[in-house]
Every structure is written in structure tokens, then in C-alpha cells.
Amino acid sequence: MARLDVGSQVIIQREHFGELLEALQKKSYKTIGPTLREKAIVYEEIESVNQLPVGWTEKQEKGKYRLVERSDGALFGYNVGPQSWKSYLSPPEVKLWSARKTENGFEVEEKSDEMPQYAFIGVRPCDLSAINILDRVFLDDEYQDNVYGERRKGLFIVAVNCTEAGNTCFCSSMGTGPRSREGYDLAITEIIDGVDHFFVTDVGTENGAAVLEEVTWEKAGDSAVEAAEERINEAADSMGRDLDTDRLRDLLFNNFEHPQWHDVAERCLSCANCTMVCPTCFCHTVEEVTDLEGDHAERWRIWDSCFTLGYSYIHGGSVRKSTLSRYRQWMTHKLASWHDQFGTSGCVGCGRCITWCPVGIDITEETAAIRKSGKVPEEKVDQPQP
Amino acid sequence: MDNNQKPKLAVWKFASCDGCQLTLLNCEDELLAIADKIQIAYFPEATRAVVEGPYDLSLVEGSITTPEDKERIQKIREESNFLITIGACATSGGIQALRNFKDVKEFTSIVYASPEYISTLDTSTPIADHVEVDFELRGCPISKAQLLEVVNAFLFNRRPNIPSYSVCIECKRRGTPCVMVSQGEPCLGPVTQAGCGAICPFYNRGCYSCFGPKETPNERSLSRQFVKMGYTNEDLVRAYRMFNAQSDSFRKESEYYEE
Numbered sequence: 001m002a003r004l005d006v007g008s009q010v011i012i013q014r015e016h017f018g019e020l021l022e023a024l025q026k027k028s029y030k031t032i033g034p035t036l037r038e039k040a041i042v043y044e045e046i047e048s049v050n051q052l053p054v055g056w057t058e059k060q061e062k063g064k065y066r067l068v069e070r071s072d073g074a075l076f077g078y079n080v081g082p083q084s085w086k087s088y089l090s091p092p093e094v095k096l097w098s099a100r101k102t103e104n105g106f107e108v109e110e111k112s113d114e115m116p117q118y119a120f121i122g123v124r125p126c127d128l129s130a131i132n133i134l135d136r137v138f139l140d141d142e143y144q145d146n147v148y149g150e151r152r153k154g155l156f157i158v159a160v161n162c163t164e165a166g167n168t169c170f171c172s173s174m175g176t177g178p179r180s181r182e183g184y185d186l187a188i189t190e191i192i193d194g195v196d197h198f199f200v201t202d203v204g205t206e207n208g209a210a211v212l213e214e215v216t217w218e219k220a221g222d223s224a225v226e227a228a229e230e231r232i233n234e235a236a237d238s239m240g241r242d243l244d245t246d247r248l249r250d251l252l253f254n255n256f257e258h259p260q261w262h263d264v265a266e267r268c269l270s271c272a273n274c275t276m277v278c279p280t281c282f283c284h285t286v287e288e289v290t291d292l293e294g295d296h297a298e299r300w301r302i303w304d305s306c307f308t309l310g311y312s313y314i315h316g317g318s319v320r321k322s323t324l325s326r327y328r329q330w331m332t333h334k335l336a337s338w339h340d341q342f343g344t345s346g347c348v349g350c351g352r353c354i355t356w357c358p359v360g361i362d363i364t365e366e367t368a369a370i371r372k373s374g375k376v377p378e379e380k381v382d383q384p385q386p
Numbered sequence: 387m388d389n390n391q392k393p394k395l396a397v398w399k400f401a402s403c404d405g406c407q408l409t410l411l412n413c414e415d416e417l418l419a420i421a422d423k424i425q426i427a428y429f430p431e432a433t434r435a436v437v438e439g440p441y442d443l444s445l446v447e448g449s450i451t452t453p454e455d456k457e458r459i460q461k462i463r464e465e466s467n468f469l470i471t472i473g474a475c476a477t478s479g480g481i482q483a484l485r486n487f488k489d490v491k492e493f494t495s496i497v498y499a500s501p502e503y504i505s506t507l508d509t510s511t512p513i514a515d516h517v518e519v520d521f522e523l524r525g526c527p528i529s530k531a532q533l534l535e536v537v538n539a540f541l542f543n544r545r546p547n548i549p550s551y552s553v554c555i556e557c558k559r560r561g562t563p564c565v566m567v568s569q570g571e572p573c574l575g576p577v578t579q580a581g582c583g584a585i586c587p588f589y590n591r592g593c594y595s596c597f598g599p600k601e602t603p604n605e606r607s608l609s610r611q612f613v614k615m616g617y618t619n620e621d622l623v624r625a626y627r628m629f630n631a632q633s634d635s636f637r638k639e640s641e642y643y644e645e
Binding site for chain 2: 037038039040042063064065066067081082083087092093266267268269270271272273276277287288289290291292293294302303305307308309310321322323355356357358359360
């Protein structure tokens with residue numbers, strides 16, 4: 001088929017969707033997508049469409065996630081699960097380098113592992129925004145992070161616009177969804193209407209267009225494009241949560257001593273689940289390991305969290321000993337100082353921290369409580385947009 | 387290396403099941419490397435040969451439950467340059483610390499034909515209640531990887547990489563979906579110290595807290611969530627009274643729900 005232009009829209013019928021995976025695999029991409037594992041939808045390597053959670057959705061609420069079957073055979077009829085794509089772009093455990101003892105000192109060993117070239121299938125708009133944020137954190141600086149950069153470089157992204165919002169979703173508030181705006185190679189919107197089942201597909205890059213050369217598509221008619229728009233708008237109007245971002249940064253900066261911090265600290269487990277599931281929390285620590293002989297050493301980078309005592313350990317002890325100070329640090333960084341540091345909010349409204357908190361602490365409720373009785377900044381000027 | 391130049395290791399047993407000492411024997415491949423670096427001077431479970439103290443490194447398994455052991459641990463401390471306790475018994479009193487909540491004399495009168503021969507304390511307590519301990523290695527049993535890490539750190543005079551944060555972090559690192567959130571399993575992971583590699587949640591079970599309370603645990607909040615999930619006060623008492631019942635914060639939490 002002829003090469004499509006960037007920005008064009010086509011339709012891929014359900015029965016041809018598998019060709020997309022095959023086309024990517026033919027181009028040597030390792031295709032990572034949603035699949036069922038245990039009682040959740042996780043992101044793993046998938047080889048065929050059958051491995052997608054076909055006909056499944058989930059119910060999410062504070063501290064609760066349950067898979068539910070759906071009757072329409074949708075491929076992407078769910079929202080986000082316990083993992084985010086950072087598991088692949090900044091993996092939980094990465095060996096940075098290793099060294100061997102020599103007579104005169106030590107010798108750094110050559111790294112041999114080849115970087116996989118990933119294609120992410122089914123990236124939600126909130127998660128696409130999260131990847132854009134991680135790009136800024138890891139790459140948009142004089143010093144670039146190789147671990148992230150090497151994995152990000154060849155990444156192919158198939159985004160999926162949301163046609164249903166989850167109960168803990170609030171991407172509309174954060175301006176990150178439910179429509180993908182930028183950063184994808186292909187963006188699809190799944191439409192199921194009676195016997196019709198197809199994907200309205202937006203071509204985002206030349207790479208995306210090249211992959212579609214191997215896939216059976218047809219021209220998108222006005223009605224199909226309208227149907228997609230309508231579904232996405234429905235999702236935007238049915239967000240389970242909302243977060244008022246008006247003067248939010250200064251609101252938090254003005255309320256360091258608000259009693260709500262005590263209230264949440266009494267509930268917070270400081271277990272770090274919220275930071276582990278957050279698609280933008282990027283913190284990690286570095287550990288050295290040696291073997292018993294003492295002639296081989298390795299340096300590993302592993303996920304860390306601002307909810308641990310070790311995280312704020314400096315000479316003599318931890319700076320943030322109390323759970324109050326740790327929760328406040330996390331939320332204030334995410335929603336306020338992130339703007340100063342990286343130019344956006346650190347929150348994309350995916351709702352994972354709400355669903356996957358074992359005791360159901362809700363960042364939107366905590367923020368609302370502070371706004372309700374806190375010192376709300378008066379000036380509206382110079383406030384960062386979400 | 388000549389045996390006389392190597393640091394001397396002693397492995398001591400108090401009230402315990404021997405499982406943690408077995409972890410050392412289970413090191414198998416690494417055991418040869420350990421024996422190459424360390425002189426195994428006293429380890430009755432492995433060898434009858436005894437080399438006199440003092441010892442550079444003592445690994446102590448088990449809890450203090452008898453008047454004799456209360457004395458014996460003092461002598462071991464005096465003979466040991468570095469003393470590391472291994473396992474839930476040694477670090478928190480173990481499962482036998484359940485006696486601390488009951489009347490031991492009643493037990494002995496029921497269990498033994500001649501209870502007058504039984505000389506035991508009313509309580510099972512961790513080693514650190516009796517002598518100064520240089521490092522505590524948690525677990526029931528301890529993890530082989532953590533034991534090797536501690537021995538390794540000792541050999542190279544560095545701080546061991548033994549985190550005190552939650553099991554949740556291990557679950558997330560290995561990509562296990564939270565069993566409490568996705569399956570409604572009661573899980574002590576959010577208040578439990580990491581180290582096991584989050585084995586139970588990986589097999590769809592809640593954490594039993596073999597490794598005891600994590601740093602800054604918030605049991606009360608987790609307990610309230612268990613109650614919301616339909617668990618009774620009695621369930622909660624049992625949950626906190628397992629391998630680490632005598633740990634300060636677990637003991638307080640179980641006592642709160644017992645009343």
C-alpha cells in the first residue's frame with residue numbers, strides 16, 4: 001500500500017489488527033502490551049492479539065481493583081493497571097557496570113547486553129504524557145541518562161485513546177487525556193458498534209506510516225471519525241475523579257503546616273506503593289555488590305522511593321523521619337515543585353496511586369481537603385498550567 | 387589462605403528450629419568460598435571440631451527462653467568481636483514468644499508429666515534484649531542472599547545492603563500485582579520489612595510477615611483496612627502474632643485488638 005502522510009487517519013478492521021503486531025515484529029520490535037496475569041492486566045511481551053485481555057475490563061476504586069468480563073470482545077476495554085511503561089524504560093533493576101580486580105587496580109568490564117527495541121502496544125494518553133515527562137527528566141538536560149535513553153531511542157508507540165474513563169481516572173483535570181495529542185507513532189481509537197469492530201488510526205510519525213504499509217487499512221469515513229470523537233468526549237465527561245489545578249502549586253507551597261498532613265500521615269503506610277505504580281516517579285538508588293572472593297564488583301541501579309527512610313539518609317540520619325514529611329514531600333513534589341524543576345506537573349491523572357494504595361489514600365481528596373480549609377493563594381497570575 | 391590468618395566464625399544456637407543455620411549450610415557453592423575466606427571455628431551443626439574463642443564473627447540463632455541461656459549469651463558476647471543475630475527467633479523472640487501472652491506454668495503442667503523438671507523463663511525474648519548486637523538479620527528463615535550479603539559486607543568491612551523498607555517495594559520491582567488490592571487478600575507486606583523477595587504475593591498469598599515490622603510501620607491503618615475487608619479482631623490478633631509476635635509494634639497492635 002502507498003505510504004500514508006503523517007497526520008492522516010485510516011481505519012483498521014478488527015480482523016486485520018493482528019497484522020499490526022506482525023508488521024512490528026517483522027521490523028524486529030519486541031512488542032510489549034497489556035495481558036492478563038494473575039488477577040490484573042499487566043504489560044508484558046505479547047506475540048499475538050490473542051494475548052491481549054480480549055473481553056476484559058476492570059473496576060477500580062480506592063484501594064481496590066477487580067477484573068470484570070465484558071461481552072463485546074473489546075481489545076482495549078479497560079484503563080490502566082498496576083504497572084506503567086517505566087518498568088521497561090527505566091527498569092526496576094539494572095546493572096550499570098561491573099569490574100574485575102587486577103594486579104594494579106581494577107578493570108571495568110565491557111557491557112555486552114544489546115538493548116531491546118521495544119514497541120509499546122496500548123499506551124494510554126495519560127501514560128503517553130508520563131513518557132513525555134520522563135523524557136524531560138532523563139534526557140532534556142546537559143547530562144542524559146543512558147539507561148533510559150538507550151531504551152527510549154528506538155521506541156515505537158501505539159497509543160490507545162480512551163473511550164471509557166475509570167473510576168480513579170482524572171486525566172481531564174491534568175490535561176493529559178483522554179485523547180493522545182503528541183508523542184505517538186500510531187494512535188488508535190477502538191470502536192465497537194453492533195457487528196462493526198474497527199480502529200480509527202491516527203498516523204503520528206513517518207515510522208508509523210511505514211509500519212502501516214504492512215497492514216490492511218481503509219480510508220476513514222466521516223462517520224467513523226465522528227464516532228471516535230464522540231466516544232473520546234464521552235470518556236472526558238465521565239472521569240471518576242477530578243483535581244482542581246487552579247493555583248495548585250502555590251496552594252501546596254502555602255500550606256506546609258496544614259492539619260490535613262497529620263490526617264493523611266495517620267493513614268499512610270509509607271509502603272511506597274504509590275511511587276512504585278506512578279508512571280512518572282523515577283527515583284532510584286545505586287548499590288554496589290561484591291563477590292566473596294573480593295575480585296569482582298558490580299554496580300546496580302534499583303528503584304527507590306521517597307517513602308523510605310534510606311531515601312533521605314544523609315550524614316547522621318534521615319532528613320524525613322516522619323511519615324508526614326514523606327507524604328508531604330511526595331505530593332508537593334508531584335503537584336507543585338515539579339513545575340519549577342521540569343516545567344509541568346508531575347501528575348498525569350492516571351489514578352494508579354489511588355487504586356493501588358492498600359488503604360485507599362486519594363491524592364485528589366487530600367488536595368481538595370487542603371484547598372477547602374487552607375490558605376488559598378489569591379493571585380491568579382503566573383500559575384503554571386497542568 | 388592459612389586457617390590461622392582467616393577471621394574466625396562461630397555459629398550459636400538458642401531456642402530455635404535450626405532453619406537459619408541450615409540456610410548457611412544451604413549456601414552450598416558459596417560455602418566453599420566462605421570456607422576459603424573464613425575459619426569455621428565453632429558450628430556444631432556442621433562439624434564437631436571446635437576451635438577455642440575469641441571469635442571475629444558470631445552468628446546467633448534463637449531466642450532466650452531459659453535461665454542458662456541468659457547466662458550463656460553474655461559469655462558469647464564477651465568472646466565475639468562482631469555479633470550478628472539471624473532469624474525471627476533471635477531478632478524478635480520467634481514464634482515461641484507466643485508464650486509471652488500466656489501463662490507458661492499452665493503450659494508445662496499440661497504438656498509434661500513432671501513439670502517440676504522444666505526450667506524455663508516466662509518469656510521468649512530477642513538476643514538484643516540481653517546483649518549488644520551489631521547487626522540483626524530478619525526472617526523466618528533468613529534469606530540465603532541476605533546472609534551472604536552480611537558475611538560479604540563483614541569480610542570487606544562495608545555496610546551491608548539490607549533494606550528496612552516494605553515488602554511492597556520488592557513486589558513492585560518484580561512486577562507482582564498487589565494481592566491485597568487486586569484479590570482482596572489480607573497482606574502484611576505494607577508493614578513488613580523486605581528481604582524475602584516477596585515470595586508469598588508472587589504465589590497469590592498475602593504476606594505473613596516472616597521478616598517482622600519494617601521501618602516506621604503503621605499497623606493501625608492497615609488493621610482498619612482489614613476490618614473494612616471483613617476481618618475480625620481475632621483475625622487481627624492472629625495476623626500479628628506469628629513469627630514476630632514480640633516485635634514491639636506488632637505486640638502493641640495485637641494487644642490493642644485483643645482488648
